[in-house]
Amino acid sequence: MPRRRLPKYALALPAWLWLIAFFIVPVAVVFWYSFGYKPGLFGSHANDVLSFDRYIEVLTPTFFKTFLNTLQIGVAGTLLCFLIGAPVAYWMALKAPAHLKGLLIALVLVPFWTNFLIRTIGWMIVLSPEGWVSQAFQALGFNPVSILYTRPAVLLGVVYNYLPLMILPLYVAFDRVGVVLREASKDLGASPLRTFTRVTFPLARPGIIVGVLLVYIPLMGDYITATVLGGAKGNMVGQMLASQFQTAQNWALGSAMAIMLILITVGSIAVMGGLIVLGTMPIRRRNRVRLQEVSV
Amino acid sequence: MTAALVGPGEGAFAAPDAPSAAQLGTATGSATGSATDSAPPEHRPRRTLLDRTLKIWAILIFAFLFTPIVVIVAYSFNTGRLLAAFTGFGFDSFGALFTKPVVRDAVLVSLKVGVVAAIFAALLGTFAGIALARRPGKWTYWFMGLLLLVAMTPEIVDAVALLPWLVFLGQDLGLGIFNNGIVRLVIGNSVFSIAVVTYLVRARLLGMPENLEEASADLYAPPMRTFRKVTLPLTMPAILAGLLLSFTFSLDDTIVASFVQVSGATPWPVYVLSAVHTGLRPEVAAVSSIMLVITLGALAVVGIVLKRAGDSSAEIASTMAGG
Structure with a gap:
């Protein structure tokens, strides 16, 4: 590494330029397109007149319904992933025998690394009218059920697809808490519940936040799950904005949808984060007072 | 099939802790485990009802996680015409790889793009990661912010952003290279992979003090030599982990690829995605x-x-969750 002449970031320059050329600039172009319009049947975009009209169009009920749908699936899916995944991660990190941990992680990583689309097609087979679920229902004397191409199917799909993304960071978080502090808490007379709420959970909190964000952000932009399990009727934003680029050829509107998706994702995270901070304020204040009593 | 693959990996996982067990292979894995059970290093409290419930829950969720994978592997032996309707057991569907040029080409495109994209991402990412760890400055915050942005942007937004941009570069500016199918796919895969490799390399080097490099410089090794040898x-x-992760990323990439691909260079997942609408066959x-x-x-x-x-x-x- 030449130490005198080159600037410090010289080695990072290729990556820097590449990311600007194929990430920053394209996304900026989409931002720019979102203020344009579709000039005619055969044009995809024009930017000679700039306006917020595309955003107003996105906010009309036709399109905004899909955004609300996506938000619902996003929040419900993330919550379900957390409720399902947290006990698993907790068990893996703190209760499972140590010599099995590597194997257990591998068992979470295999589904995570199986092609997203293929996993989803696996569910499509299970849920299809000829599939096991339907046959089980018929064997029990019910009518054949058609879960496929419904909202519950999409919800099942996203919970399944993003569950490893929740379990892995939570596992890391609980693993870092470790046994020592928990035993100390127990030795000092805390009940298991108290150990969990006062030692394990607060220490694992950063990992929990990471897990929730890792699931929520890609889930909001999901395209494949809804396409395969939700059928032709687009009920998530990813499909809707993809179709603006692929079939409708309305790049301006599609761009506005993409920007809106980012705004809604970031905005909803900010709102939820704020609500959680506000909601837990009384609890944290109470805990702080007690900690002072102990230290005095 | 999957168990067999996880098995040998597991044996090696145990290598640093128990070399003798690793040499004997996975079969001894359980024996080693029971040995530690019989001589517990820590006092083990009695398993409570909650612990048992947690364990059962975890087993159920693992079964859930493997359901579609087992289904896909099982249905690949379906001899019927349609994937979802299992009619008979046989190996016919595997033949498609050799008899159907469309299928074979799609797989070859995927592999080719995977290799090129992985090498490319590893190269750029390694240099960026080393610079971040060893030459920090104000620029580090900007660069880390950029990497965070890359990781946080939904893939579909990347996809719709790249399509018009590549069309602009290739057709409006007349840069022919951007009309090449393989180049487009590599570009599409590279952004995220570079971010991951950079992050992994940086994390590794930050975990190691600069002592060794300084020692090498003190012993009069020229900078290039220190770089190469230390x-x-x-x-x-x-780097190796990043290389392989990038390879699998790009092997799996469906969303960006389905936007930037040009006909004639369709990667495997995009072929499958288009088949979802027209009818899936067992060869998928x-x-x-x-x-x-x-x-x-x-x-x-x-x-x-x-x-x-x-x-x-x-x-x-x-690391395997992508940093």
Whole structure:
């Protein structure tokens, strides 16, 4: 590494330029397109007149319904992933025998690394009218059920697809808490519940936040799950904005949808984060007072 | 199939802790486990009802996680015409890889793009990661912010952003290289992979003090030599992990690829996605099973490399989740 002449970031320059050329600039172009319009049947975009009209169009009920749908699936899916995944991660990190941990992680990583689309097609087979679920229902004397191409199917799909993304960071978080502090808490007379709420959970909190964000952000932009399990009727934003680029050829509107998706994702995270901070304020204040009593 | 792949990886995972057990292979894995059980190093409290419930829950969720994978592997032996309707058992569907040029070409495109994209991302990402760890400054915050932005942007937004941009570069500016199918796919895959490799390399080097590099410089090694003989070998496990992760990323990439691909260079997942609408045949499951084996093989190697480099299972878990 030449130490005198080159600037410090010289080695990072290729990556820097590449990311600007194929990430920053394209996304900026989409931002720019979102203020344009579709000039005619055969044009995809024009930017000679700039306006917020595309955003107003996105906010009309036709399109905004899909955004609300996506938000619902996003929040419900993330919550379900957390409720399902947290006990698993907790068990893996703190209760499972140590010599099995590597194997257990591998068992979470295999589904995570199986092609997203293929996993989803696996569910499509299970849920299809000829599939096991339907046959089980018929064997029990019910009518054949058609879960496929419904909202519950999409919800099942996203919970399944993003569950490893929740379990892995939570596992890391609980693993870092470790046994020592928990035993100390127990030795000092805390009940298991108290150990969990006062030692394990607060220490694992950063990992929990990471897990929730890792699931929520890609889930909001999901395209494949809804396409395969939700059928032709687009009920998530990813499909809707993809179709603006692929079939409708309305790049301006599609761009506005993409920007809106980012705004809604970031905005909803900010709102939820704020609500959680506000909601837990009384609890944290109470805990702080007690900690002072102990230290005095 | 998957169990067999995980098995040998597991044996190697245990290598640093119990070399003798690793030499004997996986069969002894359980024996080693029971040995530690019989001589517990810590006092083990009696298992409560809650612990047992947690365990049952975890087993159920693992079964849930493997359901569609088992289904895909099982249905790849379907001899029927349609994937979802299982009519008979046979190996016919695997033949499609050789008899159907469309299928074969799609797989070859995927593999080709995977290799090129991985090497490319590893190269750019390694340099960026070394610079971040060893030459920090104000620019580090900007660069890390950019990487965070890359990781946080939904893939579909990347996809719709790249399509018009590549069309502009290739057709409006007349840069022919951007009309090449393989180049487009590599570009599409590179952004995220570069971010991941950079992050892994940086994390690895930050975990190591600069002492060795300084010692090398003190012993009059020229900077290039220090770089080649000290910095690079120290970083190797992260580079290798990043390389293989990038390969699997691009093997799996469906969303960006389905936007930027040009006809004639359709990668495998995009072929499958288009088949979802027109009718899935058993060969989709068969070829996907083969691709799954390739992916898991690459990941087993990552796991072994990281374990050899002294990472804990938690560190490996976070690395393999993409940093």
